Amino acid sequence: MDSRTMWEKVKDITRGHSLWMLYYCTGCGAIELPPTMTSRFDMERFGIGPMATPRQADILLVTGYLSTKTLRRVIYTYEQMQSPKWLVGFGSCTLNGGIYHDSYATINQLDQYLPVDLYLAGCMPRPEVIIKGFKQLMEMIKTGEADGWKQYQDNREWYRKNQKKALGDLLYTTR
């Protein structure tokens, strides 16, 4: 049952219509973003646009595999974003490690370390999938379902434990 008040629904609708995206280009998947943004597929018509810093962004798009070194930066970046915020895992690598599943240097499942609101499966996902995925995320935001940021707050201990297991104890927390 929807327990949100009218005012909160209005807020969620504005949030759903304006998604500013910070894309973290760790892997090969980033190459699918330019066609998604430019005239062929035109992401901006849904109100989705690229942003330069995590402070301004609403969505963190992790495009591809994450080595432990980059995971650290992703965690810092995610923590510097302001809630409500959403994390989108892009490609198989973030789901289960993809073709790097047995590498010593990469992590396999992103949602062990950060709350992922949406996965775009594929190696790699085409722009159509990205658009479709974002449309779905927007619906989830409008209905208030996408609440990964809340889960991250509530289950901080668990996430932190996993993060430290992968990265060692030297993990600076920003927020």
Add this chain to the structure above:
Amino acid sequence: MSTLIFIGLAASLLIYAAARLSRPLGALLLMLLSGAGVAALILSWGKGFTETLPLGNGLELTFSLSTFNWPFLLLGAFVLFIVSLFAVNALKEMEHGASFLALLTLIGVSVMGVFGAYDFLTLFIFFELMTWTSFFLVSMGKTGAKKAALIYAFMSMIAAYLMISAIMMIAQYTGSFSYSDFMGMYEAMPSGIRTTVVIFFLAAALIKGGIYPVHFWLRSAHGDAPHVFSPVLSGLLVKYGYYSAFLFLLFFPVMVATKAGITQVTSTDGPNFILAFIGGLSIMAGTVAAILQSDAKKLVAFSSVSHGGYVILALAYGTNMAVAGGLAHIWVHVLTALGMFLSMGAVAYRTGTTDMDEMGGLIKNMPVTFTVYLIAIISVAGIPPLAGFVSKWMIIQALAANGSYILAFMAFFGSIGSFMYVFRPLATIFLGQRPHKFKDVREVPFFMQLAMLIVTLLTILLGIMPYYLLKPFTRIQEFIGMVPVKIGFSTVYSALTQLDMMLIFLVFGGGFLLALVIFLLFSKPTKVEQHEVYTSGEIAPEISTTPEIYHFSKGYYRSFGRLFSRWPSVEAWYHKGAAYISQFFEIIEQSLFKQSINGFIWLAVVVMAVLMAVRWF
């Protein structure tokens, strides 16, 4: 006033003695004296007198208090009041604190003498008193101050010789040193003599005021002087130059003209235009040089060059609007120079440096100093609703009303360029990342804060109520027979439009409140540590580095500086010339005085003899 001068001389001894006992006591005494001076001057608003002090041998010193010098006397007393208040705490670690205070008192005496003079001899004597006292005062500063003092003394000597030659010419022609005799014979004077006198006096004024081609002493003298004395140099002593410019550009020419309500000084074309042009060049050169400085006090020194340019430009331009604006700008510059130099002095008092590249993030430690600096720079940049806007507005109105495009260009250049240079200390000293070594810096003691806050308060009040800023100067205009600028309580009227500072203040305040309400309406922000900034995923503590490497301060306007890298510099020419001359004298030294010091003594004796011969016979 002559009694006052004797009191001042006695007081300087007394203050020296008191300061030997305890420095705050000496400073408080000086503060009381100058505070009494401020109060007496405010009470004597509208009154005036003239008195003479015979020296024997037919010579006499004449003093007067009148409408035309009232604001200047007030200015002098005010600056000394603020600075001595500041000095109560600031002198603690200074080497020669007691003699510093005694000399500062002598500066007070010279204020009375120069601004209160009613004849040229008095003017000159007290000018020299000021020069020598400030020579010693400057040399008390940090490393390099000795050389700065020498350059300063050298430039002052040139000014003094120009001035004494002009005075002798006047005396030769009129037979007396008095202002009134000079005014009486002004029209009848052969124009050659008159022009020479005016040019000599104005050249001296330009040197003293630190205007563009002869401004270079300001850089070293303002920059290297003791932190307590820099505000006096910039707030008061360059005003001596503006004052002599005022006398010869405005007071004498207009006083002798028919008192028929003129709106413009008689000769705006020709020489005056050249002088206005020099003022404009001074604005531009000062602005560009200030932008490229990395030492905070030198930056403020060059801003003084630029503001002196405004004053000279306005006075030389000579319409009644420009004149009122220029005179008001003198007072505005007093306030801003005090605000900027005192806050820089306060920073240097606590951190021991004025190099902007070393500091950062001091607002957390020194919020009051920051506020003072902020208000001062808003006024410097001429942003409403503060005092600096009024005078700049008047000058620009005057220039626009007569279609002086080139001068208007110069005025705008300085005014918009000032955003750049005033912002740099704000950004690199007070804001940004704070280095670890300044973690424990504290706010300055009470008296220093008080002195700075008085200046800030006055800047705001005079901005909102320009009546109190402009009234003394419109009264000067009435006194000398110029049509005064029309002012109301918070309004100024020009030929083109009107300005209501109170309205601007209220509207701005309203906008500010609106912003506050909108801000408070939405969710509360989270406060974070200074190193928690977006630096592309790197966190300073984690990669075990210090946060100050993320403080952008070095070469703040380097890209702008690249524009001027190929431009000629006047100062470089002077350096070249000085090197050439010293080479030349080295040859003489080599050939004549190689072995002993005796040769110098001989030379000195000969020079003295020649000088005495020239002066006495």
Add this chain to the structure above:
Amino acid sequence: MALIGKIVLFIVGAFVFQVALSGFSRKVIARIQKRRGPVFWQNFYDIGKLFFKKTSISHGFIFDFGVWMAFGGTVATLLFVPVGPYSVFPGQTNFIVIIYLLAIGSLGMAMSAVGSANPFASIGISRALTQMFGYDVPFALTVVIMIYVHRTSQVAKLAAVQSDIGWHLWVMPLSALVAFIALMAMLGKKPFDTPIAPAEIASGPLVEYSGKYLGMLMVQHEFATFVEVGLFVNLFLGGGSTLLIYLVKYIIVYLLTVIISALMARFRVEQTVAFFWKWPLVLVFIQALIIIGIGIR
């Protein structure tokens, strides 16, 4: 009371109009790039979302204070600019007051951005101030010419006088050209967007702003745009005898800047300054000579 009503109407009207227009301009840019672009009320969503963010970051008092100052200063400036036949304070539409009041907004924002202690913000601000030094001087001079010719520095009067002599765009074409280029720099449109180069210094001054801070600065930017484009319309296109005419002129000028900006690449900052001190300044002085020589007709 009537005054307060007028003030509220001005602020709300400017907000709604300019935000809608800048949303529409995104559509225009999209069409130039063969895209469809967002709906024209997209910017309302953006601003709303920013204000409705649940958390935001503050870097200390001056970071907040600067934002208030920027917003307050710009709103105050807005009330001094005549919109068509209407102005909030008739007889107080002083040009010099307007451009210097606008500087309060810039100063507040600069202070706040540097107060965030982010190096990108500091670089952005130093570039913004440098660029301002470039464009403001020629722009101010174009207006000084007008002020001299018409003996008034009231923007409303300068606008009204053009119904007799024709638009300043035709009377002083060089001035108009210079002012238009300066307008593009004021709005931070390409090729003059060095201060906020997103790909280079992570959007410069705005790098640390989040949530309602960014929302307030976006609104402030829209107000500043309304003032700056409004000044151009008033000074060179004769203002407007009715509100509608004024707004039509406004839309044309604004969209023109947007279209040109969509076709341009970015200058370096010293190239910007060197450019403004070379061509626009020379053109302004030529215009001044022409006006002195042949007068207004």
